[in-house]
Amino acid sequence: MVRADLPQTDLFGAPLTEATPRKPRRPAVAAVAPADADVALAAVLPRELHLGTSTWSFAGWQGLVYDGAYEESKLAREGLAAYARHPLLRAVGVDRSFYAPVGVTTLERWRAAVPESFRFLMKAHAALTTPRTAHRPEFLRGAPEAFLDADYATQTVIDPARRVLGERLGVVLFQFSPLGERVLRHRELLLERLGAFLRALPRDVHYAVEWRDAAMLGPDYQQMLAAAGAVHGLCAHPRMPALDAQGADPEAQGPLVIRWLLAPGRQYEEAKAAYAPFDRLVDPDLVNRSRIVSLGQQAVGRGRTVIVIVNNKAEGSAPLSVAQLARQWCAK
Numbered sequence: 041m042v043r044a045d046l047p048q049t050d051l052f053g054a055p056l057t058e059a060t061p062r063k064p065r066r067p068a069v070a071a072v073a074p075a076d077a078d079v080a081l082a083a084v085l086p087r088e089l090h091l092g093t094s095t096w097s098f099a100g101w102q103g104l105v106y107d108g109a110y111e112e113s114k115l116a117r118e119g120l121a122a123y124a125r126h127p128l129l130r131a132v133g134v135d136r137s138f139y140a141p142v143g144v145t146t147l148e149r150w151r152a153a154v155p156e157s158f159r160f161l162m163k164a165h166a167a168l169t170t171p172r173t174a175h176r177p178e179f180l181r182g183a184p185e186a187f188l189d190a191d192y193a194t195q196t197v198i199d200p201a202r203r204v205l206g207e208r209l210g211v212v213l214f215q216f217s218p219l220g221e222r223v224l225r226h227r228e229l230l231l232e233r234l235g236a237f238l239r240a241l242p243r244d245v246h247y248a249v250e251w252r253d254a255a256m257l258g259p260d261y262q263q264m265l266a267a268a269g270a271v272h273g274l275c276a277h278p279r280m281p282a283l284d285a286q287g288a289d290p291e292a293q294g295p296l297v298i299r300w301l302l303a304p305g306r307q308y309e310e311a312k313a314a315y316a317p318f319d320r321l322v323d324p325d326l327v328n329r330s331r332i333v334s335l336g337q338q339a340v341g342r343g344r345t346v347i348v349i350v351n352n353k354a355e356g357s358a359p360l361s362v363a364q365l366a367r368q369w370c371a372k
Contacts, residue, residue, distance in 0.1 A: 092131030100317025159210030238268035322356030
């Protein structure tokens with residue numbers, strides 16, 4: 041018999057107390073109510089056009105994409121569904137996969153967060169595009185030497201993404217950082233190796249190649265891409281020629297891929313400091329807007345899918361840049 045005046049214990053002798061109430065879970069990230077103008081624009085934009093931003097986890101987008109103030113860590117984990125409810129945001133660039141491969145559990149969470157019509161631009165792990173002789177950044181410490189290794193690309197990047205994301209995987213992008221003269225002097229050999237690498241990848245995925253060295257561009261480069269079934273990834277970046285001067289093949293069968301990354305004459309850290317918290321347009325770039333719309337409309341006219349990814353460092357606020365692109369597209 042248990043005396044009423046003694047504390048009850050569990051089987052191990054510890055006093056039983058009333059269960060400590062759990063802290064209430066913060067509500068999931070909610071989307072801002074869409075503006076009527078954005079809904080109207082989305083209704084007339086072609087289904088082949090997928091506009092989006094480089095990642096989705098920016099607290100400064102309160103009132104533009106999200107309905108309140110959220111920590112960026114929470115947005116990174118839970119913000120994608122709210123992001124995808126914005127009527128003009130039909131794609132997103134995945135930058136984190138450049139620094140480390142993304143696991144299946146994360147991919148499954150992303151897939152569940154977006155509609156079937158949504159498209160991901162997945163950057164391939166940087167180990168695939170870092171030559172053995174190049175300086176390896178700190179984030180690649182411990183990563184395998186995998187330069188243009190088709191098996192590594194297939195197993196760690198492509199197979200998980202295509203198996204989980206399916207049609208939502210719009211393109212896998214291989215971004216090459218500046219290579220330096222020691223590598224560029226072997227340009228022809230590099231293009232040969234790149235072509236063999238691309239041809240060895242699974243055929244049911246779209247691939248794009250993006251450079252920071254204008255010397256890699258040229259007719260032979262385009263011929264290699266065409267033979268491999270890949271496309272050139274156009275990028276608006278101070279190190280590269282103008283978008284319409286990069287020589288992308290207008291007859292390519294894959295998607296037109298454009299990334300609007302950095303304002304002319306700006307350095308990355310300088311732009312970040314000048315534009316944060318990324319809630320307004322600081323440096324409107326009418327020239328690149330017009331180029332993107334013109335190139336996109338030509339591609340859609342040929343029946344191609346168009347994926348345009350905009351960075352905050354292009355004009356100051358990627359969601360607002362997307363809205364401007366949509367307005368200009370519909371006005372032409």
